[in-house]
Amino acid sequence: MLKGTAPAKINLTLEVLGRREDGYHALASVFHTLHLADEVRMEIMPADRASPLEIELEVEGFPAPADSRNSVWQAIARFWEAMPFGAQVRVWLHKCIPMQAGLGGGSSDAATVLRLLADWAHAQGLPVPDLQNIAESVGSDVPFFLRGGCAYVSGRGEHGEPLPPLPPFWWVLAKPPSVGVPTGWAYAQLRRPPLTDSEPAAPYTERLVNALKSGAIQTPDALAPYLHNDFEAVVLPAFAELRALAKQMERLEVLRVLLCGSGATLTGLCHSEAHALHAADALQQQGYWSVASCLVGGNILSQ
């Protein structure tokens, strides 16, 4: 049985710079993995040359599709195109990361399955296909999760430059149970103009990247002024439930409320683990899905 951990991410900055010719948007963002993670288990039973690839997916925890709509399914199918024989591949997903939450759960599951498949193929002496290529074709956020940690992410999300990870700062995450924000809808609401030839500015991301490279951020208070997400301007006005949640988080004295990706999770930067646990408990009692979690570097991926 192969086992892996698929961490969630938050975007410490997220700037959407303009529309590309392929319909996607160019972005600049600092991604960081969290301790909150899905668990992935996988079994591979190779079959003969003539047999097709059969995929079986079982999901427990938060609901997610258990068929070809799941990015895990697509990742396995793409990976297997290079294999000279069929197989039965079984995957069990224990989902602790909610869907349509802006936390990258589906993308992270797919990247973890790709890493497990690559390790397996390597151990069998089989050729390992280019994971970056497959990851890009499965989803814009998938390539980041092949490495995790902290990264400056650009392009449509597929380019990642590793950055020094931050200390394990604590956050409270929360989501109204009935609100999900479709990513495509959120991008369209931004009404960004087409990109031009000149390099678009990403001032928030640039400032944070420089601070991370110089090691200037050693406390949550030092991080708070750098946090920024362009989607807040369109997503918060559209969802009264998210504005109400933001108010509740402010009452719990978080240092800064920040939208995760295009939503619908809000995260609050906390002073300490005890602060985050207290805030998560208070928000659960108000009916929100809520957890406390801390930032992690790349090590979670090898657990």
Ligand code: C5P
């Ligand atoms: O790549 P992914 O499947 O995660 O993207 C979902 C949708 O979000 C895309 O179909 C597109 O509408 C939008 N998107 C975008 N620009 C990006 C990433 C996603 O416009 N960089």
